[in-house]
Amino acid sequence: MLGQNPFKLGLVFLSFLLVCTSGAKATDVVQGTLPPVRVYTHGEGKFGRLMPDGQIKGPGVDLLACSMQWMGRAYELGTVSMSRSLRLEEDDLQDIWFPTYDAGDPALEGLLVGPIGYMDIYWFTLKNRALDVASDAFRQTARVTAFPGSRPERLLRSRGFQWQEGTDDENRLLLWLAEGRVDAVLAADFTETLKPGAQYLVSQLERTLYHQYPMAFQLAPKFQARNPAFQADMQAALDACRQ
Numbered sequence: 001m002l003g004q005n006p007f008k009l010g011l012v013f014l015s016f017l018l019v020c021t022s023g024a025k026a027t028d029v030v031q032g033t034l035p036p037v038r039v040y041t042h043g044e045g046k047f048g049r050l051m052p053d054g055q056i057k058g059p060g061v062d063l064l065a066c067s068m069q070w071m072g073r074a075y076e077l078g079t080v081s082m083s084r085s086l087r088l089e090e091d092d093l094q095d096i097w098f099p100t101y102d103a104g105d106p107a108l109e110g111l112l113v114g115p116i117g118y119m120d121i122y123w124f125t126l127k128n129r130a131l132d133v134a135s136d137a138f139r140q141t142a143r144v145t146a147f148p149g150s151r152p153e154r155l156l157r158s159r160g161f162q163w164q165e166g167t168d169d170e171n172r173l174l175l176w177l178a179e180g181r182v183d184a185v186l187a188a189d190f191t192e193t194l195k196p197g198a199q200y201l202v203s204q205l206e207r208t209l210y211h212q213y214p215m216a217f218q219l220a221p222k223f224q225a226r227n228p229a230f231q232a233d234m235q236a237a238l239d240a241c242r243q
Contacts, residue, residue: 098116147167
């Protein structure tokens with residue numbers, strides 16, 4: 001749910017061939033009859049962070065690796081912005097995205113596998129503005145934004161806030177706040193990924209908890225339609241890995 005960073009100028013793929021010992025599944029993978037599952041994350045935040053050496057690390061990555069090994073499936077893991085991820089899904093170039101908020105959205109029924117952990121979502125405002133983010137006045141008049149393609153964006157758009165189009169660049173979002181272009185940003189904590197030149201603005205931020213959400217892997221509808229048993233199989237694998 002966070003913005004671009006210098007390491008996401010191109011897609012970074014980590015391919016793993018993971019074979020379990022259960023005969024039929026292992027044979028399918030070895031012989032290449034099952035294509036690798038194409039998985040993407042934004043590469044920022046605690047569930048899967050793109051490191052300077054090109055590796056993607058985090059508890060979501062670990063659970064993905066364990067689950068795919070348990071299922072005997074090969075997969076490819078890459079990083080891409082949330083807004084780009086939506087286009088990849090539409091073009092049938094993405095099979096799984098993570099992390100996704102499990103907020104009980106009926107449109108995602110049968111597509112989520114989780115939880116893989118929990119994430120706090122905050123209102124970010126300026127301390128000198130002293131805005132009451134829970135008030136009706138804030139909802140009716142505050143100019144608010146979020147990262148494109150994120151769950152917070154969909155929440156703001158659907159609940160009558162004064163929406164302003166966002167950006168994938170967290171440094172620019174913070175600058176917009178400082179300049180008064182927007183009054184608030186709804187997002188997970190993005191301050192750790194800011195560039196050094198923007199870090200000095202962090203002390204000016206007021207952070208107010210909006211909600212804590214369970215997070216999950218999200219299967220692309222076209223992928224799940226081709227693989228109707230995949231969601232249940234991956235959920236069983238994830239449950240086993242969490243233990």
